Amino acid sequence: MTEITTKNAWVTATWLEVIQSRFQGLLTAPSAAERYSKPRQLYAWMREDILSARVAAGTRLPSSRQLWQSLPMGRNAVLDALGQLLADDLIESHPRRGLFVKSMPMVAQRSLPETISLPVTQDLWLSQRAQGINQQGAPWGPMRGPFAVGVPDLSRFPLESWHRYLNHYQKNPKLEWQGYVANGGELSLRQAIAEHLLLTRGIHCTPAQVIITANTQQSIKLMAELLADVGDLAIMESPGYGGAYAALSAAGLTVVPCPVDAEGLCVEARATAQWATAALCYITPSHQYPLGSVMSLARRQALLQLASQHDLCILEDDYDGEFRYAGPPLLSLYGLAQKTDSLAKVVYLGTFSKSLFPAVQIAYMVVPTSWVPSVVAWQARQYREPGYAKQAALAAWMHDGHFSRHCQRQKQRYQARSRYISQRWYAAFGDAFPLTGEQAGLHLCAHFPAGIDDVLIAQALMTCGIYARPLSSYSIAPREAHHDTDWNRQLAQRCQRRGLVIGFGDVDDKMLPSMCSLLVKTITQAIANGLP
Known part of the structure; x- marks a missing residue:
C-alpha cells in the first residue's frame, strides 16, 4: 500500500x-x-x-x-x-x-485519516517489450556497497569545489536557460568536451558536433529512434551492457547478440545477411563491458569496413575512457575512422557518470556534422537537454583544470585498487579463475569454468555484504527464430559466460584488505561445500 x-x-x-x-x-x-x-x-x-x-x-x-x-x-x-x-x-x-x-475529541468530526491508503495495482499489464527488458536487464543487488559494479568513488569527489561553481551559475543564470532551450547543449561545455576529446581520444570535432544528453542510455535510445525503424536489427556484444539492451529494445529494435573474446567483438560471428540488414551496432571497443578486453586494430578495421559496406551506424560507447592504466590513451573507433578516411558512420558516446558521479546526469554524443540539425530537433521533441546552469558550471570547472586533476587523482587510486585485488585474487586462486580488464576502468572480470554456477556464488557473497555481480547476468539472450541449427547453438554458447564482475570504484581503501579476504574465503568455502 x-x-x-x-x-x-x-x-x-x-x-x-x-x-x-x-x-x-x-x-x-x-x-x-x-x-x-x-x-x-x-x-x-x-x-x-x-x-x-x-x-x-x-x-x-x-x-x-x-x-x-x-x-x-x-x-x-x-x-x-x-x-x-x-x-x-x-x-x-x-x-x-x-x-x-480546536481539537474536538467529543465532536463527531468527519475526519480524514492521517494517511490515505492507495491501492497498489497488482495486475498491471506489461507490454512484451517491457517484459523482455525487465527480464534481460534486471538489476543485481544494491547499486552501492563493497565490490558493487559501475559506481565511482563518491567519497573522493571534491564537492566543495563543484558546489562553488554550481551555486554561482544557479544564482546567476542566463534568462534563456530558464525557457525551452533547444541548442543541443551549452556551447561552453560542448567546447570543453571537444578540446578534451582531441587531447585524450584523438577525435577531431567541432563544438557543434557535440550533443549534450542526460545519460548514455538516453543517447543510445535517441540515436536508435532517429536512425532505425521498429523491428530493425541492432547488433551488440554479449555479454554486454544491459542499459544498452534496454534502450535499443525500448526503441523497438530487435537486439542480436554477438560474442566477444580477448580481441573484442567477434565480427565474423554474425552472418553476412545480419550485418547487411542491421541498422545499428552498439560496441564498447576501448574497454569491453563487462569483460574488459580491448578491441584489436584488425577487428576495428573489419568492423569499419562492414559498417561502410552495409551503411550501418556504429554506436561507440567509451564509458570510462579517462581511466586507462597501461600505455597511452587508445585511439577511438571514431578517431580511427577519421584517420583512415573511412566512410563508416560512427557516433561516439561519452558520459561523466564515471569520471564525476552518476547523479550529475550529463553525457554527450559526437555526431557527423550533417546530422546535427536532425539530432538537435529530435532531442528537443523527445527529451530536452540537462539543466544549462549545471552544464555551464561543468564547463567552467573543466576550463579551470579541476576535471583533469580529479581524474588523475582517481586514476591513481583505481589503479592501486585494481592491482591489490588482482594480487590477492591470484594468490588465492592462481590461474584457475583468470581475471580480465586490469588495464582500465572501475571493475575486474573473473572467469569461472562451466561447472561453477556464478549466480549461486554471487548470492553467497551477497549474504556476506559483498555485491559482485554474476557474469552470466550480462549475457544477451538470442531472439533468432532458428535456434535449432548447430551454428546458432554454438553461437549462443559463445555468448554465455560464467564468472564474477568485481567493482572497486566505490570501495573504502581501509576496508579493502578485509573485504578481499571475505571475498576469497566465501568463494573458496562455497566451492568446497559443493556449490555448483
Whole structure:
C-alpha cells in the first residue's frame, strides 16, 4: 500500500486564498449570493472545512483584519462569523496569538485519516517489450556497497569545489536557460568536451558536433529512434551492457547478440545477411563491458569496413575512457575512422557518470556534422537537454583544470585498487579463475569454468555484504527464430559466460584488505561445500 501524509496540508495563507476564490465564484452567480448573507456564507464554509478535516486541528485562522480586507464584507460581518464558530466550540482564542482550529475529541468530526491508503495495482499489464527488458536487464543487488559494479568513488569527489561553481551559475543564470532551450547543449561545455576529446581520444570535432544528453542510455535510445525503424536489427556484444539492451529494445529494435573474446567483438560471428540488414551496432571497443578486453586494430578495421559496406551506424560507447592504466590513451573507433578516411558512420558516446558521479546526469554524443540539425530537433521533441546552469558550471570547472586533476587523482587510486585485488585474487586462486580488464576502468572480470554456477556464488557473497555481480547476468539472450541449427547453438554458447564482475570504484581503501579476504574465503568455502 502507498501512503500519502495529509496532516497539516493546509496553511493559513492557503485557506484564505480558498475562501477568496469561493467569494469570487459567488459574485459571478447572483442567485447563489442571494441565498445566504455574506457572514453566514463565510461561517458555513469555515465550519464545513473544520468538520470535514480539510483544515487540521491547530491550524491558525486568518485574522479578522486579513479576512475583512480580503473579502467583500465589513469588519463587523467577519466578527459575526468568527463569533458563531467560537460559540459552536469549533475554534479557540489564544491571547496575542489569534484564533486556532480546536481539537474536538467529543465532536463527531468527519475526519480524514492521517494517511490515505492507495491501492497498489497488482495486475498491471506489461507490454512484451517491457517484459523482455525487465527480464534481460534486471538489476543485481544494491547499486552501492563493497565490490558493487559501475559506481565511482563518491567519497573522493571534491564537492566543495563543484558546489562553488554550481551555486554561482544557479544564482546567476542566463534568462534563456530558464525557457525551452533547444541548442543541443551549452556551447561552453560542448567546447570543453571537444578540446578534451582531441587531447585524450584523438577525435577531431567541432563544438557543434557535440550533443549534450542526460545519460548514455538516453543517447543510445535517441540515436536508435532517429536512425532505425521498429523491428530493425541492432547488433551488440554479449555479454554486454544491459542499459544498452534496454534502450535499443525500448526503441523497438530487435537486439542480436554477438560474442566477444580477448580481441573484442567477434565480427565474423554474425552472418553476412545480419550485418547487411542491421541498422545499428552498439560496441564498447576501448574497454569491453563487462569483460574488459580491448578491441584489436584488425577487428576495428573489419568492423569499419562492414559498417561502410552495409551503411550501418556504429554506436561507440567509451564509458570510462579517462581511466586507462597501461600505455597511452587508445585511439577511438571514431578517431580511427577519421584517420583512415573511412566512410563508416560512427557516433561516439561519452558520459561523466564515471569520471564525476552518476547523479550529475550529463553525457554527450559526437555526431557527423550533417546530422546535427536532425539530432538537435529530435532531442528537443523527445527529451530536452540537462539543466544549462549545471552544464555551464561543468564547463567552467573543466576550463579551470579541476576535471583533469580529479581524474588523475582517481586514476591513481583505481589503479592501486585494481592491482591489490588482482594480487590477492591470484594468490588465492592462481590461474584457475583468470581475471580480465586490469588495464582500465572501475571493475575486474573473473572467469569461472562451466561447472561453477556464478549466480549461486554471487548470492553467497551477497549474504556476506559483498555485491559482485554474476557474469552470466550480462549475457544477451538470442531472439533468432532458428535456434535449432548447430551454428546458432554454438553461437549462443559463445555468448554465455560464467564468472564474477568485481567493482572497486566505490570501495573504502581501509576496508579493502578485509573485504578481499571475505571475498576469497566465501568463494573458496562455497566451492568446497559443493556449490555448483
